[in-house]
Amino acid sequence: MRLLAATVSLGAALLVMTAPSYAAGGDAIFKKSCASCHYTNGPAKEKTIADQLAKKGPELWYAGSKFQKAWLAAWLQNPKAIRPMKYNSLTEANKGDHPKMSAGDAASVTDYLMGLTSPEVKAGVVKPNESVQAKAIFGKKMPCTGCHEYSVKGEVHGGKSGPSLVGASKRLNPDWVYAYLTNIKVFKPVRDMPDFASVLNPKDIENVAAYVATFE
Ligand code: HEC
Numbered sequence: 213m214r215l216l217a218a219t220v221s222l223g224a225a226l227l228v229m230t231a232p233s234y235a236a237g238g239d240a241i242f243k244k245s246c247a248s249c250h251y252t253n254g255p256a257k258e259k260t261i262a263d264q265l266a267k268k269g270p271e272l273w274y275a276g277s278k279f280q281k282a283w284l285a286a287w288l289q290n291p292k293a294i295r296p297m298k299y300n301s302l303t304e305a306n307k308g309d310h311p312k313m314s315a316g317d318a319a320s321v322t323d324y325l326m327g328l329t330s331p332e333v334k335a336g337v338v339k340p341n342e343s344v345q346a347k348a349i350f351g352k353k354m355p356c357t358g359c360h361e362y363s364v365k366g367e368v369h370g371g372k373s374g375p376s377l378v379g380a381s382k383r384l385n386p387d388w389v390y391a392y393l394t395n396i397k398v399f400k401p402v403r404d405m406p407d408f409a410s411v412l413n414p415k416d417i418e419n420v421a422a423y424v425a426t427f428e
């Protein structure tokens with residue numbers, strides 16, 4: 213038994229020693245440090261809820277469509293909580309202790325993640341815009357503020373069960389917000405976020421996406 217253990221650990225040591233030494237690219241860094249908590253394969257319809265819950269973090273297979281590049285590179289070096297509650301929980305607070313990356317690794321991983329896009333997201337359609345219609349939908353007609361934080365003159369309001377939308381103008385791609393609100397099932401197998409496609413018409417959804425894209 214002891215001999216077997218020794219052989220196994222010798223084998224493992226040899227494997228480590230013979231692993232090729234190269235300057236790790238973003239995908240290699242991601243596989244090593246990040247893939248245990250984040251999916252990079254999609255779309256969501258190929259996954260069950262159990263698959264989704266098996267990983268602690270949000271799926272990143274459409275990261276290049278969802279995030280703004282500058283935000284991503286900065287956040288990976290200095291991550292701050294986005295979801296006020298612990299992911300997939302409505303009771304525990306999010307401790308915000310996400311792994312931090314060096315500037316160099318963050319740049320490599322950002323390049324890798326920005327290459328992961330969804331064909332569902334049409335680029336360059338939705339421009340940030342604060343319309344009267346969208347303000348009324350977000351703040352009154354629809355329950356968005358019950359679940360999402362947003363800020364007015366630097367003061368944070370709103371509910372905590374969804375991701376915070378504070379700073380969405382720097383974080384999210386408005387075209388992704390539009391695609392997400394239009395066809396949420398492509399992106400998520402689990403939905404605490406309601407499906408608004410049957411409630412809002414495409415123009416309203418576009419207006420709301422454009423409004424979220426102005427959030428400081
Ligand atoms: C122990 C699990 C864990 C590991 C390891 C991990 N993450 Fe995360 N990640 C999370 C959780 C949980 C969140 C949600 C945090 C929040 O919303 O405040 C998150 C959020 C993110 C986000 C924002 C996603 C979004 O949709 O808001 C990005 C980007 C990200 N992680 C990238 C990475 C990268 C790159 C690495 C490798 C260095 C990594 N993560 C390692 C758990 C992890």
Ligand code: HEC
Nearest residue numbers: 354355356358359373374375389400402404405406408420
């Ligand atoms: C009942 C609570 C609830 C309501 C109401 C709600 N949301 Fe959400 N929303 C969520 C949750 C929870 C998520 C995260 C889903 C996930 O990642 O699994 C989410 C995700 C989002 C995201 C993606 C954020 C990110 O970083 O991934 C956007 C954008 C969004 N909601 C906008 C809206 C808008 C606009 C409205 C109103 C039209 C709205 N939500 C109404 C709970 C809600």
